[in-house]
Amino acid sequence: MPQMNVVASSLLTNSNTNSILPPGNVVNASVLMGYNALNSAAQLQLQQQQQKTQEANIPPLLGASPLGKVQITQEHATQLSALEHSMRHPPLPSDSERLRTHLPRSPCQVPPHYPQTPPPLSDVLEYFNHLQPETLFFIFYYLEGTKAQYLAARALKRQSWRFHTKYMMWFQRHEEPKTITEEFEQGTYIYFDFEKWAQRRKEGFTFEYRYLEDKELS
Numbered sequence: 045m046p047q048m049n050v051v052a053s054s055l056l057t058n059s060n061t062n063s064i065l066p067p068g069n070v071v072n073a074s075v076l077m078g079y080n081a082l083n084s085a086a087q088l089q090l091q092q093q094q095q096k097t098q099e100a101n102i103p104p105l106l107g108a109s110p111l112g113k114v115q116i117t118q119e120h121a122t123q124l125s126a127l128e129h130s131m132r133h134p135p136l137p138s139d140s141e142r143l144r145t146h147l148p149r150s151p152c153q154v155p156p157h158y159p160q161t162p163p164p165l166s167d168v169l170e171y172f173n174h175l176q177p178e179t180l181f182f183i184f185y186y187l188e189g190t191k192a193q194y195l196a197a198r199a200l201k202r203q204s205w206r207f208h209t210k211y212m213m214w215f216q217r218h219e220e221p222k223t224i225t226e227e228f229e230q231g232t233y234i235y236f237d238f239e240k241w242a243q244r245r246k247e248g249f250t251f252e253y254r255y256l257e258d259k260e261l262s
Contacts, residue, residue, distance in 0.1 A: 167191060167192070167195070168195075169195055169198055169199065172195045172196055172198070172199040173199050173202060175196075175199065177200065177203060177205070177236070177243075180196040180199050180200050181196075181200075181214065181236050181238065183195075183196040184196040184197060184200070184214075185238050200214060203216075204216055204217070205236075206251075206256060206257070207256075207257040208235075208251070208255050208256070208257075209255045209256070209257050210255040211235075211255075212238075213235050213236060213237065213238065214235065214236045215233045215234070215235045215249075215251060216233065216234045216235070217231065217232075217233060217234075218231070218232040218233055218234050218245060219231060219232050221251075226253075227252065227253060227254070228250050228251060228252045228253060229250075229251050229253075230248065230249065230250045230251070231248075231249070232245065232246065232247045232248070232249070233245070233246050233249045233251065234246075
């Protein structure tokens with residue numbers, strides 16, 4: 045037994061382990077084997093940790109472009125503009141409704157040969173674009189609050205008519221304005237007088253932009 049203790053002591057002295065052993069020059073073989081086993085387990089655990097996949101958090105912008113921000117292309121700018129415009133004009137529930145049977149607002153007796161229902165596709169903008177201005181004015185002033193009034197207004201705007209919210213009349217440039225500022229323009233205009241039901245000309249008229257109905261009808 046003394047010889048075994050001496051051998052264990054020499055092995056402990058010559059080992060390269062960093063273990064902390066109890067003080068003294070004599071250590072029995074079982075204690076030495078226990079410390080060696082713990083040392084081996086610790087080294088194995090350290091190796092396993094080093095071999096594990098390391099995770100790193102990279103900001104998405106830098107992940108997509110390591111060199112920093114990249115200027116947006118013209119194609120992407122066009123796509124973003126179209127997307128923003130579509131978000132401002134989402135579909136309405138009424139867009140998916142079925143066409144309803146025509147119900148006349150003022151029923152009256154008419155000859156049998158007289159049309160009993162509106163012509164097909166008469167509630168679309170393309171149909172209104174082919175109507176004369178006087179017909180559009182009639183629809184606008186006498187069918188207030190209807191889809192027909194809305195379509196008539198769009199068709200009039202396409203024909204360069206502009207609605208004056210103070211006089212409640214439609215105006216159109218007769219010629220290029222002689223004076224144009226940020227607040228108004230002045231020149232000769234054609235306007236529709238709904239009381240006399242006639243188009244008239246007004247020279248030297250000042251059209252203030254604050255009275256211009258400029259809502260986007262789309």
